[in-house]
Each structure stands twice: as C-alpha cells, then as structure tokens.
Amino acid sequence: MKIQKIKSDSKGVTRFIVDDTNAAFMNALRRACTFEVPVLAIEDVYFVKNSSALYDEILAHRLGLVPLKTDLKSYIMTENCKCKGEGCARCQVKITLKIAGPCMVRAKDFKIQDSAIKPIFPEMPIVELLEGHEIEFEAIATLGKGKEHAKWSAGHSYYQRYPKIIVGSGKKTKEGISYCPNNVFKGEKVAEITNCNLCGSCQENSDNSIKVDGEDNKFIFTLEPWGQLNVTELLTNATKILSEKTKELKLK
Numbered sequence: 001m002k003i004q005k006i007k008s009d010s011k012g013v014t015r016f017i018v019d020d021t022n023a024a025f026m027n028a029l030r031r032a033c034t035f036e037v038p039v040l041a042i043e044d045v046y047f048v049k050n051s052s053a054l055y056d057e058i059l060a061h062r063l064g065l066v067p068l069k070t071d072l073k074s075y076i077m078t079e080n081c082k083c084k085g086e087g088c089a090r091c092q093v094k095i096t097l098k099i100a101g102p103c104m105v106r107a108k109d110f111k112i113q114d115s116a117i118k119p120i121f122p123e124m125p126i127v128e129l130l131e132g133h134e135i136e137f138e139a140i141a142t143l144g145k146g147k148e149h150a151k152w153s154a155g156h157s158y159y160q161r162y163p164k165i166i167v168g169s170g171k172k173t174k175e176g177i178s179y180c181p182n183n184v185f186k187g188e189k190v191a192e193i194t195n196c197n198l199c200g201s202c203q204e205n206s207d208n209s210i211k212v213d214g215e216d217n218k219f220i221f222t223l224e225p226w227g228q229l230n231v232t233e234l235l236t237n238a239t240k241i242l243s244e245k246t247k248e249l250k251l252k
Helices: 023-036 056-064 173-178 231-251
Strands: 002-008 014-019 039-050 092-100 103-106 125-129 134-144 155-167 210-225
Touching: 014 155, 023 155, 023 210, 023 231, 039 056, 039 092, 056 125, 092 103, 125 134, 173 210, 210 231
Parallel strands: none
Antiparallel strands: 002 014, 014 210, 039 134, 092 134, 103 125, 155 210
C-alpha cells in the first residue's frame, strides 16, 4: 500500500491518495477513524443548582457534546482500568462549574481537574443566565467510542475511487467541460484530477466524448477531525485498532 498526502487546510481537513488497496480496507479504515478511536466526553453530570431556562437533562446533553482535547497516553477506557469502573484519575477527569448570571455560560468557564484537557471551542455557548439564575454542577468525562454515541466521535472520514478521466474529441467536449463544478479542467486538459468527485456532469453533457470512471485499487481518503485528536493521532490509533482486530480474527 502506498499513501501520499495531497492536501491539508487550516481546519485540519486532510486528504490522502491511497494506492494498491481495495474498497473493503478503505471502508474499514473509515469506520475505525469515525467509530472506534476513543476520545473524552462528559458522561455524567451531578447538578447542585440549576435555575437556568434549561432543564437538567437538556443542559447535560449540551455539556456532553462539547469536544474535549484528548490525551490517549494518559487515559484509558473505564472497562480496562484497574479501578474496575469505580472511577480514578486514569480513566476519568472531573469538571466543575459554579456561576451566576447575568452572563452567557461558555465552555471556557469549565474548571477542569487536568490542565491538559481543554474544550476545543472555548467560546462554545452552553446557556444564557439571567439575573438571579445560577448553575453549579460536577461532571465526569470518560473515554468512549463513536459507535456508542456521537459525542465520542473523533471526526468525519470518507473516501472515493481515484478518478480516471479520458477527454476525447467531440462536438460537445467543451460544453461538457463547462459543466464541471470543481475546476478539474484547464482548457481541454485535466489539470486538477483530485478535485473530481466523480459526479459525471462533464460526461453527461458531452455526449460521452468525456469518459469518467474510478480506479478499483486507488482511492482518495478524506479525514476531518473534530479537534480532540490531530490527524496523525487519529490515523495512528485507527490503524492500531484495525491491526488488533485482525489479530483477534486470526486467533478465532
């Protein structure tokens, strides 16, 4: 298998060309990145006071969806911890908040036991408190997987077959090229082939003088982490998980 990084933007969205593989492996990698790699999220919330406009259940749900920076070297899954689920510094982190209105409560107001764990989006609004409103709670964040709940998803990933474009000569070739939504062509030549999403607009509007297809063993893989882990951490852990699952399959 050959992997080549082709693009990365300021938000962390990264694209790779993966050659000499198949769709089954690409789908397994996609599922591992999205659903198997664990990240931290708030699981339990214990309210002492809540006179805000939101019920405890709604507020707890919003707290759970706040993405938290995750250090997988310092924390392990609760079911794998020596404390046997009782809760300790190795499998959970405590978050507290005590605040009175009037103000907008934001993720940056959290008091987190571990200084290495921080909200990815500090300005993320939680609830607006009016005069006389108060919130006080203690929350517990634990590692979890996206297959259990979306709040534990580390990012979004998808793939497509690598485009194969043949530009022939025809009366409607130029017209077909003009229908391309992603600036794949320059003149009548393919310039940015990795921009092609295989929509087929150029082929349909050129009386098939342009042929668009996808390679069977070459793919473009796109990874968009939510911020808990960077691209390298997410891919590394996803491949480790796939390797461990393969070993288990062989043993069985």
